Amino acid sequence: MDRYRVLLADDEEEIRAGISRKIDWESLGFTLVGEADNGEVALELAEQLNPDVVLTDIKMPFMDGLELCRRLKQFLPAAKLVVFSGFDDFEYARQAVSMGVSEYILKPINAPELTAVLDKLRGQLDQQRMERRDMETLRRRYDESLPVLRELFYTRLLDGHLSPGQITLRAARYEITLGPGPWTVALAYPGGGTLDETAARDELLLLSVRAFLEEHFSLEGCSACAVLYGDIVALLIQLRDETCLYPLLKELDRLSRLSQSYLGLSLTAGVGCLCRNLEDLHHSTDGARAALDYRVLGGGSRIIYIGDLEPQSSAALSFEEEDQRALANAVKLGTPDQVKQVVRALTERLRQAGLSSSRCDLFLLELVACLVRLARAGSVAVEEVFGEGFTGVVPISGFSSLDELCLWLETHCLKLHDLLGRQRLNSTGQLIERAKAFIAGHYTDTQLSVETLCSHLHLSPTYFSTLFKREVGMSFTAYVTQVRMERAAQLLQNTDEKTYRIAEQTGYADPNYFSYVFKRHFGLSPSKFRSGQGR
Numbered sequence: 255m256d257r258y259r260v261l262l263a264d265d266e267e268e269i270r271a272g273i274s275r276k277i278d279w280e281s282l283g284f285t286l287v288g289e290a291d292n293g294e295v296a297l298e299l300a301e302q303l304n305p306d307v308v309l310t311d312i313k314m315p316f317m318d319g320l321e322l323c324r325r326l327k328q329f330l331p332a333a334k335l336v337v338f339s340g341f342d343d344f345e346y347a348r349q350a351v352s353m354g355v356s357e358y359i360l361k362p363i364n365a366p367e368l369t370a371v372l373d374k375l376r377g378q379l380d381q382q383r384m385e386r387r388d389m390e391t392l393r394r395r396y397d398e399s400l401p402v403l404r405e406l407f408y409t410r411l412l413d414g415h416l417s418p419g420q421i422t423l424r425a426a427r428y429e430i431t432l433g434p435g436p437w438t439v440a441l442a443y444p445g446g447g448t449l450d451e452t453a454a455r456d457e458l459l460l461l462s463v464r465a466f467l468e469e470h471f472s473l474e475g476c477s478a479c480a481v482l483y484g485d486i487v488a489l490l491i492q493l494r495d496e497t498c499l500y501p502l503l504k505e506l507d508r509l510s511r512l513s514q515s516y517l518g519l520s521l522t523a524g525v526g527c528l529c530r531n532l533e534d535l536h537h538s539t540d541g542a543r544a545a546l547d548y549r550v551l552g553g554g555s556r557i558i559y560i561g562d563l564e565p566q567s568s569a570a571l572s573f574e575e576e577d578q579r580a581l582a583n584a585v586k587l588g589t590p591d592q593v594k595q596v597v598r599a600l601t602e603r604l605r606q607a608g609l610s611s612s613r614c615d616l617f618l619l620e621l622v623a624c625l626v627r628l629a630r631a632g633s634v635a636v637e638e639v640f641g642e643g644f645t646g647v648v649p650i651s652g653f654s655s656l657d658e659l660c661l662w663l664e665t666h667c668l669k670l671h672d673l674l675g676r677q678r679l680n681s682t683g684q685l686i687e688r689a690k691a692f693i694a695g696h697y698t699d700t701q702l703s704v705e706t707l708c709s710h711l712h713l714s715p716t717y718f719s720t721l722f723k724r725e726v727g728m729s730f731t732a733y734v735t736q737v738r739m740e741r742a743a744q745l746l747q748n749t750d751e752k753t754y755r756i757a758e759q760t761g762y763a764d765p766n767y768f769s770y771v772f773k774r775h776f777g778l779s780p781s782k783f784r785s786g787q788g789r
Contacts, residue, residue, distance in 0.1 A: 257285045258379050260372075261305035263296035263322065265314045269363070273309070276365040283376045293317025294767070297325055298731070305333060307375055309368075312339040316767045323353045332382070334375045338363055404428050408481040412439065412488055414536025417576055421532050433477075433492055436528040438499070439538040440489040440506060441546050442467065443522045444513075463487045466509075466516055473498070473505045486546075489523075490535070496528060503557050510556040522546065525559045573620035581621070585628055585671045593667050601660040614650040621663070622648050625670055632674045639670045685711065686725045689718070690733075697737050700763045704730045738762070739775045746784040753780050 260279070264270050270289050279286055287303050290296035294316045300308065308326060312319040323335050335354065340361040356378075357371045385391075407424050410416050416424070425432050444463050464487050467480040475494030480487055491502060503525065510521045524546030526538030541560035577600065584596040600621065604614060626646060629636050636644060653659040692710055696702050707730070708715045723729050728736070738760040745756045757768035772780050 257283050258306040258376065259287045259303060260284050260307045260309065261288045261290070261296065261300055261303060262286060263290040263293065263308065263310040263314065263319070265291050265311065267291065269311075269361075273363065273368065277368060277372070282369065282372050283380075284372060292767075292770075293319065293322040296322055300326055300330060300333075301729070304330065306379055307334045307336065307372070309336045309338070312337055316764060316770075320349055320353065323355055327354055334379065336371060336375070400428060404430060405481055408479070408488070408490065409483060411532065411535055412481075412483060412490070412539045414533075414539075414574055415576065416533065417580065418531070418533045432532060435530040435532070436493050436496060437530075437532060437535055437538065438491050438493065438502070438528050439526045439535060439542045440491060441483065441524045441539075441542040442487045442489065443524070443546055444487075444517075444519050457482075460485070460487055462517060463513070463521065466513060470509055470512060470516075471505065473502060476502060476505075488539070488542075493528070499528060499559075503559055507557045520556060522556050523558070525557065527561050573617055573624070577621075578624050581624055581667075582628055585625070585667055586632070586674055588671070590668055590671065593671050594664050597663045597667055598660060601656055601663065604659075605656050618648055618650060618659075619646075622646060625667065628674070629670055632677055634670065634673045634677055638673055639666055682721065682725060685713075686722065689722060693734055693737055697734060697741065698759055698761050700761050702734060702761060734761075735771065735775065739772060742768070742772060742780070743776070743783065746780055756780070 257280070262270055262273060264273075270291075274286055274289070277284075277286075284307065287305060288299045290299055292315045293310075296308070296310060296314075297317065308322075308330075310319040310322055314322075317325075319337050319339075323337065326333060326335065334356045336357045336359065337355050338359040338361055356375060359367060359371065407416075407428055407430065411421065421432070424430075442463060444459060460482055464480040464482060467478070467487060467489060471478045471480075471489070475498050476491060478489045478491045480489050482488075493499065493502065506523050506525065510523065513519060513521045524542040524544070526541030526543075526545065529535055529538050545558040545560040580596050581600070584592045588596075604617060623646065625639065626636055629639050648662075650659065653662065688711060689707060692707055693702070696706075699706075704715050704719060708718050711718065719730060722733070726733055742756055742760045745751055745759065749756075751759070753769065754765040757763075757765045760768070762768035762771070769780055772778075772783070776783055
């Protein structure tokens with residue numbers, strides 16, 4: 255097992271050396287990864303090393319141990335913090351405890367006491383690690399949740415909330431076997447054709463109906479899965495081929511009559527049209543739901559097939575929420591090839607649906623409206639994408655073929671993709687320049703911090719810090735230090751100002767800390783740098 259990482263901060267080198275030498279780190283399950291002689295350096299090291307345990311003195315120059323602990327808790331909340339002090343002061347202890355410090359040790363520190371503390375912390379860390387890594391526990395919880403996850407999967411499949419990739423991935427993950435189509439959906443309504451039996455359709459009754467259907471459904475060449483779906487039971491039925499449809503209706507009629515003797519109630523079932531792909535199953539669900547609505551018309555039939563009542567219902571096509579997400583993700587964040595792939599898939603759906611021109615116009619209107627929303631959200635003028643005088647209406651009759659429509663959509667989607675990319679780059683560049691300008695105007699302020707800057711820019715510190723480091727190549731703190739050091743070097747070379755005055759002019763309230771940072775940056779003290787030894 256990997257050893258836990260320890261960072262040690264104390265301004266007394268003798269104490270650091272004693273702790274480092276006298277503690278048997280390896281046998282305790284730890285490794286000492288870094289040492290710091292003040293809080294500022296400790297904070298920088300912590301950002302780089304991500305220690306599991308931080309041992310820190312309270313009284314240190316530049317940043318005391320309590321402030322260090324407060325800062326560490328912001329970005330290393332899981333780290334164990336141990337504070338030691340030469341002052342038996344209740345107020346220090348109270349503040350330390352309020353910051354979530356694990357242990358408070360009085361100086362002088364003795365090896366047995368610190369060893370005991372580390373041993374205790376290792377037990378806590380082991381427990382946390384075991385809880386995180388206990389795959390057997392996770393697997394057991396997963397297995398316990400599997401029936402619920404499967405039920406949720408089927409519900410989302412029936413509602414059309416899963417993409418083809420999600421269907422394949424989740425079916426494999428939940429150990430569900432889904433063969434090739436055709437598929438259809440039957441929605442079984444317990445209680446017949448009236449709506450005054452809702453009270454009878456409680457959860458126990460629905461469970462009984464589901465168990466009955468799973469046990470008694472039997473049709474050669476077909477398989478069925480029964481799931482609870484709202485206040486009804488849905489059957490997801492896989493057929494060998496289209497010729498099985500009417501034998502299926504006959505089997506459902508048999509089950510409806512059989513349920514009277516087994517359950518004491520009759521079942522009415524609405525059956526949707528066949529579909530080839532599981533991602534289109536929600537169209538069959540819609541058809542089954544529409545068929546079930548016809549039960550109020552009576553007629554004595556318990557099994558209602560939507561294809562008998564609405565022969566064109568299979569030609570249903572709409573621009574779904576999943577389509578919007580796929581198109582938006584490709585245009586905003588994808589590659590040009592991914593944009594083309596999504597557009598061609600949408601066009602192919604139009605081709606296969608065989609809709610009337612008016613139905614195609616509605617689909618196209620929703621698709622173009624999605625592009626318009628993307629443009630406006632990205633501060634791109636709609637005219638830049640579609641040209642002057644664009645009204646938002648793009649009739650299918652304006653194209654000679656679906657191939658021509660596909661090319662038109664590809665062209666405008668790729669144009670929007672390019673414009674959004676440029677806008678994003680421009681916005682990022684402008685944001686970084688604004689940040690640099692703010693730093694240039696405020697580096698003399700000793701209170702300058704990433705929080706101050708982000709308040710000015712109206713951004714979250716976490717997002718800004720990641721963005722700044724990616725674009726500039728260094729952290730906010732490192733960049734501010736560089737600006738201050740460059741200015742300090744200029745003042746030392748070109749003026750006779752005292753070192754403490756230069757420290758004040760470059761944002762350092764403590765001249766000693768200024769000299770410390772300057773020497774670490776340039777390798778020379780300010781006085782030696784000024785005398786010309788750094789040239």
